[in-house]
Amino acid sequence: MSSSTLTERPTRSTLFDGLSRYIPIGATVALLVAMYLGGVASYRNFDNPQLVADLFIGNAGLLIVAVGMTFVILSGGIDLSVGSVMAFSTMACAWLTVEAGLPASVVVPSVLAFGLLSGAFTGAIIHYFNVQPFIATLAGLFLYRGLTLQISDHDMSIREIDFFSWGMERVEFGDPRDGGFSLPYISFVAFAIVIVAFIVLHYTRFGRSVYAVGGSEQSALLMGLPVARTKVGVYAISGFCAALGGVVAAFYTKSANPLAGVGLELDAIAAVVVGGTLLTGGAGFVLGTVAGVMVMGMLSTIIAFQGSLSSWWARIVVGVLLLAFILLQRVLARSGEKRKG
């Protein structure tokens, strides 16, 4: 992202020039390390490797959803529907396998395809009819929550379906008794999504277009980039990731709760912002999002270890972290302006 674009861009273009673009992600990683070391110093058994591995088990769904959200936010949009889509796809998995008796090998791909298509539909509405992303995905938030509740307004167990025991089968790394740890398959699904997202964002034309559209849609259009395909694409990716997050949640909980994932879109957005991605779009890294999800997971772990702290402190601390990172981004933007002037 150099400042030599054709039209005069807002000062943001110089913001993350050179090394300063790595400051937010560096701050996130530093925070993560500090939290971990603080935890190790304060609590017994905090240095157990399984503790770090657990971050990728309970948060596998959130991580996948946050990766999809990163694409949308990088392109300058927002997707409020992910929590509802996730709950809907979990519920759809449960209903189609338990009630309709379909084999899971058919159900899971069709749920994922549905997520992709519904995301593409939202993206098309946003782009072609110029509807605000906030409003279009708000409709999705209500729609999929409503559909989920209409399928079932109570928990539905999928314990009997053999397929769903696959996801929590563990791969062991070393002996748990002397410094080994184990990870279930769902964590590897999350890793795979992160790696694919990283490659797509940094080494493909589509990825560069996402950054360009997020930087300035007008400039991207004038440069001849496929703005329509990019914008529809990012929402399709977000829809797919939300559906996959729902499938992973089905593996993890082995049941479908119609009220699962309420407010998950906020956690995902918070993870993306704490990971150093600008909510205005155009700057950020998917690996930052991974760090953001880990910070939030680490926070819950520390609060659980502390014991005397109540769960609401997590929300307050996440709010404070958000504030700190937003202000950090503003300070960087200001210093960028000064350097330019």
Place this chain on the structure above:
Amino acid sequence: MSPAATRPGTGRASAYGRRLMWPLIVLAALLIVNIAVTGFDFIVPDVHDGRLGGAFVNILRRSAPLLIIALGMTLVIATKGIDLSVGAVYAIGAAVACQYLLTRDQTSVGTVATAVALALAIAALIGAWNGAMVAYFGVQPIVATLIFMIAGRGIAQLITGGQIPNVADGSPFVEIGRGAIATVPVPIIIGVAVFAALALLTRTTALGMLLESVGGNPEASRLAGIRSKGITVLTYLIAAACAGLAGIMGAANLGSADANNGGLWIELDAILAVVIGGTALLGGRFFLLGTAIGVVIIETLEVTIINVGLSSQWQFTAKAIVVFIVAMLQSPEFRAWVLRPFRSRRTDPAPTEPDSEKAPAT
């Protein structure tokens, strides 16, 4: 999304009329459906125990907190902003008032007034903070208010210590939510009062015009000598104070403050009401009356779903359909696309070029 009012030769009154036509038609349709299903009792108020009752009056009474929040939201949206924190501020307002009353003399009017004032002051403080983040730090409104949207409920739980504080039924505080003055329920009176105050404030003083100016182009407004930063802070302050007031009313109605579920998703309903009322999210124009109609539409919709025999799970789906229809109706691209077959002989092309081949079917 160019507002219709920018066409030459149309005054504010006719622009108002055009904007209000669709919401009014929707509201009338909903009322007709309800009357057809449940009879004329639906709309006719009756006096019961010295206060107005009846289905429609109850809808108005229940919509008062949402109305107050949505009015504040209208002003914020007029400045091209958005306030996601109102639901959390609602919870904080309710928590502060109830927690203050918990250990004090709940029957004393003075104590109740102090509790209400304290809750409003804290809510206003949060609003000023939001506004300062937007105006002075240049943070995007959606991000600035996201902080309190996420942290706010945690703060509310911190205030109540994770408990749900109760207020005894005999307290004057409860009257704010349940009482009646001259047979009119208090929430309706408060709602109308806030509406009148904001309408007078924005339409008889220059403030309304300044708001629209700041929303239209903050930089141009500043160059024209408008203190746009102060006005931005003021609007967020008003919005948060409105949210705090709504939280007090909600808590008074229940006699308790639930930090987790009080006012949950009310920010989305409020934004929805504003959009239904014809205020575009792009700022620059606002319609307080439209917002009020939007609020009544949302609340009537919920009752209609029950009345026509659908399960309450349909609520979300129905809201989704409403959001979708409203978004489509307000999109000039969509209207151009729909009307294109009828305009094919005319020579003037639509101002924007929608890609009709790739547009999805509705």
